[in-house]
Amino acid sequence: MTLGQGRNGGCNPAPPVQVKRLRSVLQQVVLASLPLAAGCDTAGVGPIDNCIEHASRTLVSEDPSPHAPLQLKIESCRVDVDACIRLCNTLLDDAQINGSMTGCAVTFQDNEVHAAIAYDTVTPGCGAATGRRPDGLAPPRRMHTPSRSALGAWFANVAWLEASSIYAFLQLARELAAHEAPGALVRLAQAAARDEVRHAQLMSRFAQRFGGAQPPVEVAPPRVRTLEALAIENAIEGCVRETWGAVVALWQAQRAPDAEMRAAFALIARDEVRHAALGWAIDRWAMGQLDHAAQVRVALAREAAVASLAAERIDELPAVGLPSAADARRLHARTYSSLWNGGLS
Amino acid sequence: MKKLLLLSLAACQSITTTPSPNPPPPWGVPISGGNMIVAHDGRHAIIADPDRDRVMSVDIASGATLEVPLSKDDEPGRLVEDAAGRIHVALRRGGAVVTLNDKLTVLARRPVCAEPRGIAVDGDSIDVACSGGELVTLPAAGGDPTRVLHLDRDLRDVLVVGGQLYVTRFRTAELLALDASGAVTSRVSPPQVSRPAPEGPELGSGSAPPIPAIAAVAWRTIALADGTIVMTHQRSLQTILHETEGGYGGNCGGGPVEDALTVVRPGQPPFAANPILDGALPVDTALSPDGTTLAVVLAGSGIVQTVPVSALSDPDDGGCKVIPDIGPLGPIGDDLGLPTSVAYAPDGSMLVYYPELPALAVHGTQSKTITYTLPGSFGYDSGRALFHTQTVIGIACASCHPEARDDGLVWQFDAEGKRRTQSVAGRILERGPYHWSGDMADLPTLMDNVFAQRMAGGTVSRSQHLSLGPWLDRVAAPQPPTPADPAAVDRGRDLFQSTDVGCATCHSGPLFTNHTLVDVGTGGTFKVPSLLGVGARPPFLHDGCAATLVDRFGACGGGDKHGHTSQLSQAQLADLVSYLESL
Numbered sequence: 024m025t026l027g028q029g030r031n032g033g034c035n036p037a038p039p040v041q042v043k044r045l046r047s048v049l050q051q052v053v054l055a056s057l058p059l060a061a062g063c064d065t066a067g068v069g070p071i072d073n074c075i076e077h078a079s080r081t082l083v084s085e086d087p088s089p090h091a092p093l094q095l096k097i098e099s100c101r102v103d104v105d106a107c108i109r110l111c112n113t114l115l116d117d118a119q120i121n122g123s124m125t126g127c128a129v130t131f132q133d134n135e136v137h138a139a140i141a142y143d144t145v146t147p148g149c150g151a152a153t154g155r156r157p158d159g160l161a162p163p164r165r166m167h168t169p170s171r172s173a174l175g176a177w178f179a180n181v182a183w184l185e186a187s188s189i190y191a192f193l194q195l196a197r198e199l200a201a202h203e204a205p206g207a208l209v210r211l212a213q214a215a216a217r218d219e220v221r222h223a224q225l226m227s228r229f230a231q232r233f234g235g236a237q238p239p240v241e242v243a244p245p246r247v248r249t250l251e252a253l254a255i256e257n258a259i260e261g262c263v264r265e266t267w268g269a270v271v272a273l274w275q276a277q278r279a280p281d282a283e284m285r286a287a288f289a290l291i292a293r294d295e296v297r298h299a300a301l302g303w304a305i306d307r308w309a310m311g312q313l314d315h316a317a318q319v320r321v322a323l324a325r326e327a328a329v330a331s332l333a334a335e336r337i338d339e340l341p342a343v344g345l346p347s348a349a350d351a352r353r354l355h356a357r358t359y360s361s362l363w364n365g366g367l368s
Numbered sequence: 369m370k371k372l373l374l375l376s377l378a379a380c381q382s383i384t385t386t387p388s389p390n391p392p393p394p395w396g397v398p399i400s401g402g403n404m405i406v407a408h409d410g411r412h413a414i415i416a417d418p419d420r421d422r423v424m425s426v427d428i429a430s431g432a433t434l435e436v437p438l439s440k441d442d443e444p445g446r447l448v449e450d451a452a453g454r455i456h457v458a459l460r461r462g463g464a465v466v467t468l469n470d471k472l473t474v475l476a477r478r479p480v481c482a483e484p485r486g487i488a489v490d491g492d493s494i495d496v497a498c499s500g501g502e503l504v505t506l507p508a509a510g511g512d513p514t515r516v517l518h519l520d521r522d523l524r525d526v527l528v529v530g531g532q533l534y535v536t537r538f539r540t541a542e543l544l545a546l547d548a549s550g551a552v553t554s555r556v557s558p559p560q561v562s563r564p565a566p567e568g569p570e571l572g573s574g575s576a577p578p579i580p581a582i583a584a585v586a587w588r589t590i591a592l593a594d595g596t597i598v599m600t601h602q603r604s605l606q607t608i609l610h611e612t613e614g615g616y617g618g619n620c621g622g623g624p625v626e627d628a629l630t631v632v633r634p635g636q637p638p639f640a641a642n643p644i645l646d647g648a649l650p651v652d653t654a655l656s657p658d659g660t661t662l663a664v665v666l667a668g669s670g671i672v673q674t675v676p677v678s679a680l681s682d683p684d685d686g687g688c689k690v691i692p693d694i695g696p697l698g699p700i701g702d703d704l705g706l707p708t709s710v711a712y713a714p715d716g717s718m719l720v721y722y723p724e725l726p727a728l729a730v731h732g733t734q735s736k737t738i739t740y741t742l743p744g745s746f747g748y749d750s751g752r753a754l755f756h757t758q759t760v761i762g763i764a765c766a767s768c769h770p771e772a773r774d775d776g777l778v779w780q781f782d783a784e785g786k787r788r789t790q791s792v793a794g795r796i797l798e799r800g801p802y803h804w805s806g807d808m809a810d811l812p813t814l815m816d817n818v819f820a821q822r823m824a825g826g827t828v829s830r831s832q833h834l835s836l837g838p839w840l841d842r843v844a845a846p847q848p849p850t851p852a853d854p855a856a857v858d859r860g861r862d863l864f865q866s867t868d869v870g871c872a873t874c875h876s877g878p879l880f881t882n883h884t885l886v887d888v889g890t891g892g893t894f895k896v897p898s899l900l901g902v903g904a905r906p907p908f909l910h911d912g913c914a915a916t917l918v919d920r921f922g923a924c925g926g927g928d929k930h931g932h933t934s935q936l937s938q939a940q941l942a943d944l945v946s947y948l949e950s951l
Binding site for chain 2: 091092094095098099100101102103104105106107129130131132133210213214217218220221224225228282283285286287289290
């Protein structure tokens with residue numbers, strides 16, 4: 024079965040999904056908060072974060088390996104030193120070291136492969152806290168295991184969040200269809216799920232590159248809730264968290280020190296703005312369906328989410344272009360004054 | 369004694385080596401896919417190995433192998449088994465069909481055409497579809513061709529369904545039906561669909577029009593038991609491409625090329641199934657023995673995706689891809705490199721072939737997987753891998769340059785305007801500078817710009833920079849079909865080389881280009897393209913305005929600024945076209 028039901032359902036006129044308007048607002052928020060030297064300043068990049076620890080280890084594998092995927096990487100490394108990175112990453116994974124590899128030197132000795140690998144690990148808690156989360160999402164199993172890498176752990180956590188968002192949007196589409204929302208909103212929610220697949224793949228690849236291991240996504244079976252419950256969740260996850268996710272991604276697209284990361288975050292930011300705009304459009308449609316008391320409850324939930332976001336811990340990882348705590352406060356304040364305080368009009 | 373001592377010392381001495389600092393020589397051919405069948409005995413997988421020019425037989429239960437070497441550069445491709453148990457293999461560059469018995473003894477090698485592609489059993493005969501447009505019928509038991517039809521160029525798969533003969537065309541993704549006399553009785557293409565604009569519809573505030581998604585590149589076409597034909601192909605979104613970081617992305621969360629399944633049921637128009645494949649380069653498709661599941665090799669993402677046949681009834685309604693709820697089915701990845709072929713054994717086991725190690729993964733019905741490392745030298749080429757591996761926006765170089773040629777499409781770029789995809793086959797290293805505007809001095813520059821930035825492919829390694837060019841350079845230009853009228857070709861050659869007409873002034877030398885930038889009245893200054901294999905790559909000129917080589921001498925061809933041809937008669941133009949077709 025595919026999620027075909029409801030794609031053309033709903034006869035209500037769809038409220039505007041103001042992607043361009045929202046993008047303009049959020050870009051202004053980010054631009055106004057960027058330092059003058061934005062894009063050129065890479066100072067602070069490197070292992071300066073509180074959570075990073077350096078380590079090294081020599082891992083040994085038999086050669087040839089009976090494990091075909093490992094043997095493929097051994098043979099690739101033998102004939103091309105550039106291919107050894109994949110071998111070292113695989114050996115780290117096999118040794119269950121969640122480290123961000125910083126060095127890899129391989130030698131072949133008789134019937135063994137020796138890989139001297141330098142890597143970074145970090146203390147727990149270096150994660151991200153944005154994006155739409157589905158109803159019934161279980162906490163990530165391995166979030167609190169020790170010895171998480173800096174970049175690897177961060178990307179693994181973001182990949183987990185992006186993968187969670189796939190379920191969130193699929194669930195959103197189901198519930199919108201069940202509440203006979205305009206077909207366009209249902210379709211856009213399904214399209215957003217598709218975007219999140221890409222985002223999850225993208226972040227997962229970065230996580231793999233930096234030695235992170237992505238926790239599995241565990242979600243309770245979907246259910247159709249009341250429209251008010253859906254509206255409250257959308258106010259929190261769409262109008263606040265997706266919007267904040269778009270702001271942070273826009274910032275990272277400017278500030279990440281690595282061109283490849285900047286390109287990735289630019290792609291994600293473009294989609295996240297669209298998802299946030301969808302959240303605001305759903306908000307407008309749902310509010311039109313609810314009575315006054317329910318509308319007040321939705322608005323209060325949104326305000327509480329904004330306040331809660333301001334109180335969340337800000338990770339300081341300039342290696343992925345995240346805003347500093349001070350920058351994040353500025354971004355939050357500007358998003359509040361430009362958007363959350365008055366809505367998207 | 370002294371010798372013995374030295375030997376024993378050597379035996380005890382540990383030998384340490386380090387990885388090679390430079391990449392190895394080029395290895396392998398462009399992925400075409402669909403090189404494996406399960407023999408009628410149900411116990412053996414027969415694998416054509418185009419990268420090592422051999423055919424293997426693998427015992428599915430034990431992994432024991434037999435192999436037969438073929439000639440260098442034969443490039444064995446599609447293969448079939450006839451009712452008598454003979455294996456027939458199309459040699460893509462060898463220009464022949466080789467016939468083997470169950471012990472892989474060569475029974476016959478029969479020339480058929482310059483570039484055989486598809487092959488099918490048709491009763492006591494074998495039908496072979498060729499890229500030059502020939503459809504050749506051979507007696508299965510041996511002997512000369514009994515029939516040679518000349519159809520459109522770029523033929524791909526050939527199928528016999530319910531006594532009816534069908535052939536596909538690769539880049540246009542057309543399906544041609546033929547009657548008993550060989551006449552084309554119908555010609556269908558996958559329906560055009562649309563996708564939401566990249567920015568998402570601005571509902572209520574002047575929505576952006578949807579983007580046409582047109583059919584292209586029919587990698588693999590198979591028939592189901594009930595006669596339904598399923599074509600696994602690409603769709604190309606006719607969107608505007610940007611030359612910025614990630615500028616090819618943003619379409620439904622991915623790039624401008626997506627996978628598609630088109631269904632043709634007898635007596636019904638083609639039907640675009642809901643797009644649920646997720647990965648670049650859908651190079652092979654197989655049907656499970658119970659008829660319920662399709663397995664599609666997505667070479668660019670290194671996986672095989674299984675799809676319920678029932679999902680083929682869901683229509684493509686113009687939205688972005690949705691995530692199918694397909695229960696236990698889903699993507700299967702073995703982490704063994706780029707897969708090229710998939711087949712099912714009678715017990716429902718799914719077999720996937722990975723050419724690099726090389727390896728055969730057997731996915732049993734009880735979720736048990738056995739991987740056989742097959743005999744043969746290890747195959748590695750980081751340029752080849754880069755060319756076929758999808759980036760984060762879900763496209764690979766080979767998405768637009770399938771088989772290291774071209775997709776036959778014209779793309780709209782934001783700054784440059786329309787640009788027809790150029791073929792990268794045929795002595796690429798001698799063809800710089802690259803692109804129609806000649807703005808890419810060399811391949812590393814092009815890789816950093818197009819792959820790393822526009823396709824969001826990430827940093828290109830030193831090894832990849834060094835490897836892609838030499839690997840591509842080995843890919844031959846398309847071979848022309850045997851000309852129907854050699855005298856016309858000779859007359860056309862004389863015209864081409866005459867100073868009065870002047871073609872050879874710019875289209876000179878062995879590559880038919882003098883590598884300069886010239887304004888020939890077609891709307892700007894462009895790099896003189898090589899004409900090697902030109903007949904295989906319509907449409908023509910930088911914006912694809914000429915659908916045929918005849919049209920090239922029409923209104924959009926630049927007139928006498930582009931060769932002095934206005935004085936030529938229609939017969940002379942036809943001769944000139946015959947010559948161009950022969951290059």
